[in-house]
Amino acid sequence: MTFKSINPATGVMRAEFSAHPPAEVERLLEQAWTGWRAWAATTMEERSAFLVRLAELLEARADDYAALITGEMGKPVGEARGEVIKAATGARHFAEAGPRYLAEEPIVGTPSSIIYEPMGPIFGVMPWNLPFWQVLRFFIPAAIAGNVVLVKHADLVQGSAQAIEDLVRDAGGPAGLYTNLRVRRDAVSGIIADPRVRAVTVTGSTGAGRAVAEAAGAHGKKAVLELGGSDPYIVFEDADFDKAVSLGIVSRFSNNAQSCIAAKRFLIAAPIFDAYCAAFAKAASALVIGDPMDPTTKLGPLAKADLVETTTRQIADAVAAGGRIIAGGKAMAGLGNFFEPTVIVGVDPTAPIASEEFFGPVALMFPFTGEADAIAQANATDFGLGGAVWTRDPERARRVVRQMEAGAIFINDFVRSDPRAPFGGVKGSGFGRELGPLGARELTNAKLVWTGA
Structure with a gap:
């Protein structure tokens, strides 16, 4: 049994990797268990020094890792390099801030405190769309806390999976x-x-997250889920129009439009709806599509052929629900999994497709009339990962933010993760937090220590 790494821009197989047989899985589980006992006994200073070395190697190898990422899942190479550098930034942040996040915490007014201890080996099931960052963003906080990790990476990025294991070893990880x-x-x-x-x-x-959570719950084990999203991007009539368009393009089409935290439903104030849609469609149509290894490319191929099929089906469903395509709308002829950047208006906001997650270059545009309508449309989905609100009125921004059902809301900006800030969702987008102080403590035993007289 093998895993195939196939270049989505050409359809050419890059490499094959043999699956680990059961006996090897058993050996690796035992190695992780033994390794945890040793790693948990290290000092915080030793763990921080390891993370600094990890960051240094990520920076030194950024170009090589970027080429690997692009070759396996197709994102533009500049974005791939940015992913690697972001992981290095995360490692440096937790090397510096991790000891503070995990310091003993006195409980005011009591003779007690909370100490944050490692839980043990953590099993991560990881996706292909950010093959370095999404793995390292959970590994780095887990490691500074004294945990070790076992990772089942996605089938199509096994080259990246092996490269990360080699990276940790080369940085001095035991x-x-x-x-x-x-x-x-x-x-x-x-x-x-x-x-x-x-x-x-x-x-x-x-679906995958709920299956994992069910298995974890059956054995009384903690689970952290970062799942899909259908993020609303709300633009009021007083917003910075040009910036709301340009960053809307970034939010929707970055990572080849294959990100859970991306603007997918654009909710635009009725007075500016037509103008915004026209400007957005023009900017989307101008994106440079092509070889993701070319630094000028802004939109590369979808990572898998079945995503082309799914996106085609979703567009048909949107049109059936009243949608009108004003840009793009179809797969591109020739080699690779390329798809036109697509903008659709007029979809019935109550239709199932209106709140379905698109993992392809499609933006759905909806008008709204007033704050209450914007909030109702924003929350009319099973997802609750992120969202954005564009307005020059800070009071209105705060009112709207407090009523949106999501784990992260960005005001006059687009949603993204940052090593300094906790990240995660609600509703169908999961539970638990990664990154920041909450992420540092998420996979620890918060142990109460009470000292009697």
């Missing part, structure tokens, strides 16, 4: 600190059930 498990989906529940695994974290689809 055996068992980071373990790459080349296993199929049907092996996941058995690994979660293993008593040496103490918690599980998953980034992926809502």
Whole structure:
């Protein structure tokens, strides 16, 4: 049984990787368990020094890793390099701030405090769309806390999966600190059930996340879920129009429009709706599409052929629900999984497709009349990951933000993760937090210590 790494821009197979047989999985689980005991005994200073070395290697190898990422999942190489540098920034941040985030915390008015201790080996089920950052954003806080990780990475980015394991080793990480498990989906529940695994974290689809959470719950284990999203991007009539358009393009089409935290439903104030849609469609149509290794390319191929099929089906559903295509609308002829940047207006906001997650270059545009209508449309989805609000009125921004059902809201900006700030969702977008002080403590045992007289 093998995993194939296929270049989505050409359809050419880059490499094959053999799956780990059961005996090797057992060996690696034992190695992680033994490695955790050793890693948990290290000092915070030693862990911070490791993260600094990790950051240095990420920076030194950024071009090589970027080429690997682009070759496996197709994002423009400049964005791939930015992903690697972001991971380095995260490592440096937790090297400096991690000891503070995890310091003993006195409880005022009591003779007690909370100490944050490692839980043990953490099993991560990771996606392909940000193959370095999404793995390292959970590994880095887990490692500074004294945990070790085992990772089942996505089938199509096994080159990146192996590169991350090699990176951790080259930075001085001991055996068992980071373990790459080349296993199929049907092996996941058995690994979660293993008593040496103490918690599980998953980034992926809502269906995959719920299956992992069910398996974790059956064995009384903690789960952290970062799942899909259908983020609203609300633009009021007093917004900075040009900036709301340009950053809307960035939010929707970055990462080849394959991101859970991306503007997918554009809610535009009725007085500026036609003008905004026209400007957005013009900017989307001007995106340079082509070879993702070309630095001038802004939109590369979708990572998998089945995403082309899914996006085509979703566009047909949108048109059936009253939608009118004003830009793009179809897959591109020739080699690779390329798809035109697409803008659709007129979809019935109550139709199921209106709140379905698009993992392809499609933007749905909806008008709204007043704050209440904008909030109702923003919340009319099973997802609750992120959202954006554009207005020059800070009071209105705060009113709207407080009524939106999401884990992160950005005012006059687009949604993204930052190592300094906690990130995660609500509703169908999952639970638990990564990054920032909350992420540092998420995969720890918050132990109460009470001192009597």
